[in-house]
Amino acid sequence: MAPHSGQLKPAVRVANLVRRFAAKTILDGVELDIGEGEFVALLGKSGSGKSTFLRALAGLDHEVKGTGTLETPEKLSVVFQDARLLPWRTIIQNVTLGLRGETGQEAGRKALAEVGLEGRETAWPNQLSGGEQQRVALARSLVREPALLLADEPFGALDALTRLKMHDLLRELCATHRPAVLLVTHDVDEAISLADRILVLDEGRFVEDLRVDLAVPRDHGDPRFAQIRTRLLSRLGVDAPGRRAA
């Protein structure tokens, strides 16, 4: 299968990407195009290579091989499960790190307001909850107006209610900033709630490339939502209806 982004101009082009660790092949000639502004979620069993793929796209893996292509935009941002804020810098300093002058400060304040943290600019990271810290991480990413946002389980450590709020926030931010997104997640419902396309990685290849043509915000009670969930769970080897993949 050679997943592609349909009519959209590609922001990401990957062809024949190979990654081995010792004798184990984790990415086995992976192919993928992600269109500009397209939101792609990546599912797969634990250990299937999702983070390995994301790290390759982020340019963090110098040993990834292949005779093909790995093209990503210069302006890309990465968000991880932990916010990775600098504890010795204030919130606004974390967001504006590397940005210059009053324009940078203004952009930082605006980004913090967008994620609902207006007035918290001079707080320290340890004065924020886990969810608030992830909001800062999102602000720090988006203030750079990336053409590609890579997110590796960004809400994995949050409680269920906070996670749902973060879904709404991410959806709004992406509608405003329109980066292409690759979201790695274990949460099938999270993928269906947020993504335009859902990929499943298994044994080094994408075994599913599903377009989600449901209106936004997505209605979890819609029978088509349930159909997509069932199909994805079956691809992930989870049979029980309604259960989430682990």
Ligand SMILES: Nc1ncnc2c1ncn2[C@@H]1O[C@H](COP(=O)(O)OP(=O)(O)OP(=O)(O)O)[C@@H](O)[C@H]1O
């Ligand atoms: N630096 C490394 N050295 C050796 N093996 C590695 C390395 N990084 C990852 N692996 C192996 O590659 C496989 C894929 O790991 P990866 O973290 O990409 O999976 P994943 O799908 O993101 O898993 P999870 O959902 O549990 O986070 C695993 O078997 C892992 O042990």
